[in-house]
Each structure stands twice: as C-alpha cells, then as structure tokens.
Amino acid sequence: MPIKKAVLAAFVSFLILSCGNDDGPGFEVIPPRALSEVVIEDEAAIQEYLQTHFYNYEEFENPPADFDFRIKLDTIAGDNSGKRPLIDDVQSISIEVSSEDFELEDNETVTHTLYYLIAREGTGNTPTAADSTYIRYEGSLLTGVLFDGTGDYNWQYLPFFLRGYGQAITKFKAGSDIQVNPDGTTEITDSGIGVMFLPSGLAYFNGTPSGIPAYSPLIFKVSLGLYVEETDYDNDGIPSILEDLNGDGDVTNDNTDESEERRLRVPRLPNHIDPDDDGDGIPTRDEIIIDAQGNITFPDSDNDGIPDYLDIDS
Structure with missing residues (x-):
C-alpha cells in the first residue's frame, strides 16, 4: 500500500505541475476574422468566377x-472560349450584415453583395x-465540389436556411402545377429556375458544416416549384413576414420578449416561431383581431403606442 500511495502521489503531482503550465492546450484557438476583411476576398473570388x-x-x-x-456551369476555355460569361447575365442584391449575426465583437456592419441569375422565369x-x-x-x-442537394422537390421554410439564400429566392417566381414522373419524382410545370452566388457573410462565414x-x-x-403565400409558421395569426419588425428582411433577429426569456x-424564440410574442402568457392570436376577409387589426388597449401582442x- 505505501508504494501504491507514493506512485499515486507522484502522478497527482505531475498532473498539477502539467496543469500549471501556461502554454495551455496543445492547439491554437484562432479567432474569427473580421467581416470587412473577408467580404473583400469573397467579392473578388465571386467576380473571378462570374467572369470565367x-x-x-x-x-x-x-x-x-x-x-x-x-x-x-462550366469554364470559358477551349471549345467554350466564345461563350457568354455569367457576369453578363447576373443581377445583384446588397444586404447589410452585422458582426453580431456571427457573434463577433468588433461592432461592424458591412454591405455584402449576392448575385443571382434567372434562367427561366416561373409563371x-x-x-x-x-x-x-x-x-x-x-x-x-466555387471549385464545383458539391456539399448538399435535393434530388426532388422538398418543402423548405426559408428562415431556417441561409439568409442570403432566402433573400435570393425572393427574386424568383414559382411554377404552377405538380406533375409526378414515371420514376416517382416530382416535376413542377413552369418552375422558376436559376442560380445564386453567396459571399460567406450571407452563408456560413466561419462555420464549417458538411x-x-x-x-x-x-x-x-x-x-x-411552389410556396405557401403569407406563411404563418407559428400559427399565431400573423404571417411570418409581418414579424420582421426591424424591416431588414430577416425574421430571425426579431424577438420582442428576448430579455424575459433570458x-x-x-429557449429564446424569435417572434416568427413564438406563439406568444411578448411573453405575457396570452397567445398572440388572442391579442389581435382577424376579420372574415383575413385582415388583421392590432389593438393597443393602453394607448402607449405598442400593440397588445408586443x-x-x-
């Protein structure tokens, strides 16, 4: 027993000395880069791709x-050297991105540009x-490496995906009728078809999913293919797009009762997925008025300029 205790004591002393080493763990933690730095590189890379x-x-x-x-998509070279470059066909959207969106602490707001191309306009x-x-x-x-995709049409609630992706989709028109192919896959008559190019600040930025x-x-x-007009994801009576209180086109950063949830x-729920937007225990649906035609009225019972549901x- 004394020998075992001595060995144990020596081992514990080794651990204490090791933990006291100021060198820290055996790897370097790299802080996220600044939005303003990365956006310049992204723009250059996308522009080069569009031109080639x-x-x-x-x-x-x-x-x-x-x-x-x-x-x-293919490279303009060899037999394709006379093809029209993408840069001649794309349109663009400028979007303000805050460093807070990626939990960065440098308090930046940086303009990002996404590009989109409509190959077939939907009906x-x-x-x-x-x-x-x-x-x-x-x-x-941009290298052509695939990381995701759907072989067939699937339902996708846009706020649950990338911000730039959702904003680009607003430039496309949907199709009309659903057709089922002989192999069981789905086709939509006259769907809107195109391609978009997103800088990382409108995608995953420093994240590395998939x-x-x-x-x-x-x-x-x-x-x-299709879409649900005036989608009301949380079924609180208010279409999700009307829960974009700050008007930036992003419903994921509008949370009236965030301080109370904290x-x-x-869990902190943005208004578009929160059936009680102000957290007062009364469902949002019970604090608004919807008439027979679907028009919404927002009562303000205490006349303080804030509707009851908020x-x-x-």
Whole structure:
C-alpha cells in the first residue's frame, strides 16, 4: 500500500505541475476574422468566377426536346472560349450584415453583395424570405465540389436556411402545377429556375458544416416549384413576414420578449416561431383581431403606442 500511495502521489503531482503550465492546450484557438476583411476576398473570388464561367444559356433559350431544364456551369476555355460569361447575365442584391449575426465583437456592419441569375422565369408569384417553399436545389463551392442537394422537390421554410439564400429566392417566381414522373419524382410545370452566388457573410462565414471550409462563397442552383403565400409558421395569426419588425428582411433577429426569456432561462424564440410574442402568457392570436376577409387589426388597449401582442404590460 505505501508504494501504491507514493506512485499515486507522484502522478497527482505531475498532473498539477502539467496543469500549471501556461502554454495551455496543445492547439491554437484562432479567432474569427473580421467581416470587412473577408467580404473583400469573397467579392473578388465571386467576380473571378462570374467572369470565367458560363451556364447552358443556349439550351434554355432554345430547349431541345429532351432538355431537363437543369443548369450546368462550366469554364470559358477551349471549345467554350466564345461563350457568354455569367457576369453578363447576373443581377445583384446588397444586404447589410452585422458582426453580431456571427457573434463577433468588433461592432461592424458591412454591405455584402449576392448575385443571382434567372434562367427561366416561373409563371407564378414570388415568395417572401419568410415563406415556406417547395423547392429543389443543389449547393456547391466555387471549385464545383458539391456539399448538399435535393434530388426532388422538398418543402423548405426559408428562415431556417441561409439568409442570403432566402433573400435570393425572393427574386424568383414559382411554377404552377405538380406533375409526378414515371420514376416517382416530382416535376413542377413552369418552375422558376436559376442560380445564386453567396459571399460567406450571407452563408456560413466561419462555420464549417458538411465539410464546407470556413469563409467559403457558395453556389446554389434552384428550381422554385411552389410556396405557401403569407406563411404563418407559428400559427399565431400573423404571417411570418409581418414579424420582421426591424424591416431588414430577416425574421430571425426579431424577438420582442428576448430579455424575459433570458431572465427565465428558457429557449429564446424569435417572434416568427413564438406563439406568444411578448411573453405575457396570452397567445398572440388572442391579442389581435382577424376579420372574415383575413385582415388583421392590432389593438393597443393602453394607448402607449405598442400593440397588445408586443406589449407585456397591456
């Protein structure tokens, strides 16, 4: 026993001495880069891609009999040296991104530009960035490496995906009727088809899901089939897009009762997925008025300028 105790004491002393070493763990923790630094690199990489690649626009302009209406991207070189570059076809959207969106502490707000191309305009209407869409997509890096995709159409609630992706989808029109192919897959008549190019600040930034390298611009080919107009995800009577209180097109950062949720240490729910937006115990649906035509009125019972459904004191 004395020998065992001596060995144990020596081992414990070794651990204490090791833990006291100021060198820390055997790896280096790299802090996130600044949005303003990365956005410059992303813009340059996307611009280079747009100037050196093309899509199969000739097939979309004059569809052959067996054309599957899928976008194909390729390099302008060799036999393709005379093709029209993507830069001549894309349109763009500018979006303000805050460093707080990625929990950065440098208090930056940086303008990011995403590019989109409409290869076939749909015949339906256009969804908002807070709608549920029936969509088929394929995601890749600028190198062409695929990281995600759906072989068939699937329902996708846009606020649950990337901000830039949702904003780009608002530029597409949906299709009309659903057709079931002989192999069981789905096709949408006259769906809106195109491709988008997102800087990392409108995608995963320093995140690395599904093997995507940090700070990667992304490409998404999309076919927008259908969507639920005025989607009300939490069924509180208010369409999700109307829960974008700060008007930035992003419903995920609008949370009226966040301070109360923090105090109670309960999950923090943005208004679009919270059936009680002000956290007063009264469901939002019971604090608004919806008439027979679906028009919504927002009572303010204490006349303080804040509608009841957002006022915990009402």
